[in-house]
Amino acid sequence: MRVLVLGGSVFLSRAVAADALARGHEVVALTRGRTGGVPDGVRHVVADREGPFPGDLAAEAWDAVVDVSRTPSHVRKAVAAVPGAHWVFVSTINVYADDTDPGGPGVGRLREPEHQDLDPSTGPEAYGAMKVACEQTVLAAVASATVVRPGLVVGPGDPSGRFAYWPQRMRRVLDGGAADVLAPGDPDDVLHVVDVRDLAAWIVDVAERRTEGTFDGVGPRTTVGELLDAVARGTGAAAPRWRWAGRAELEAADVRPWSGERSLPLWLPRPEYDGMAAHDAGPALAAGLSPRPVEDTARDTLAWLRATPDAAVTGLTAEQESGVLRGVAGPPPTPGG
Incomplete structure (x- = not known):
């Protein structure tokens, strides 16, 4: 499998790249080159997603794309460039509008989407609203997709x-x-918490299987x-x-x-x-998440x-x-x- 990780140098996206590589997949990571480094053996492409999506990557054939972006314009450009792969979009439980309600996908009310690029440091409302817009962009435009909404991701x-x-x-x-x-x-x-390595392994699993659906990527309560x-x-x-x-x-x-x-x-x-x-971790556990x-x-x-x-x-x-x-x-x- 040829996997394009949009990220790959920090925490979860780096763990995804490392896990996919360890399974024998061909992995390419697109980063700005400003933080950390990608795992040894991963092909590293440096580009700022504020600009055009790299044409050489768009011209290649990809089986899966994993994107952790919180910026709507970045996701729009990437989806337009690589629509035929199976996408795993890493979102967040901050997409839910009511923090008192544990209702998950299809149940919990979502924030209104924010399609403009805002500063996420202004608060969880802006961050969650942009992630809603990113989810919608992915689900509307790609061949198949998994949306993963993590809660508290922990670990080395x-x-x-x-x-x-x-x-x-x-x-x-x-x-x-x-x-x-x-x-x-x-x-x-x-x-609930979930170890970054377990979440990364599951993301690679659903990419391999082209699992479709939206899940709260959380560990057991x-x-x-x-x-x-x-x-x-x-x-x-x-x-x-x-x-x-x-x-x-x-x-x-x-x-x-x-x-x-x-x-x-x-x-x-x-x-x-x-x-x-x-x-509720149940749907993710049933789909193979193993904390x-x-x-x-x-x-x-x-x-x-x-x-x-x-x-x-x-x-x-x-x-x-x-x-x-x-x-x-x-x-x-x-x-x-």
Whole structure:
């Protein structure tokens, strides 16, 4: 199979290129050449998608195209250039208009499409609306397509630093640091994660099979408590003492949700985000997505962090966490692992 990856140098698209190459497929990656590098053995074409789609690539025969773009004009040009391949378009669960509703494809209401190229940093609304437009462009114009809407993608190489916060926090426990660990919200809050390598392998699977349809590319539902215990086991931090802080306490301490400076990563205020964290993995699992245990992802992420001193890790600093913990009344600490 000849696979064109529009991307290929960062996180998921790089994992897709590596997986397809490992299976013996011929893989070409089109990138701007500004971040990272494509896997060894992948043919690398450097071009800025702000310009015309490269004519030499459009003239070649492709069995599959994998595109992770969030920019409508980029997708329009690529679809017009390579309409005959099976497309796997990587979208996002941010296409859903109501974050309280876990309804998936065909059920959940979508944002209104935004066909203009906006700055996605303006917020999830712009990002999700542009992804809706990209989905529509692909589905309307190509021979066959799979649309994959991932939720929280985790694992080695993650440039967001969200999930990496937790293996890194366990690293401080392992290195003899404070074992009292600030934990977000309610331990029974639902969420889901999927390892980047498992999602990439499934994307290659559906490309090989020319699977048609739209899927929420999420892992099985778990809880925040179960996930943090799995991270502790996977990293070998047998007995962190979870100090659970509710929303009111976190907001009073100026702890921010999800990611970024002064955040407690993976925390989402409830009930506003109940749906975003509870999409159904069943259809994707039935179509072949095979997630590994969170313990394995945590172990490998910690190994990556140790080998990559400049890896991105977002969230509270040790000093900030200590300050918050001093003000958390909460129930007695609960042992992890």
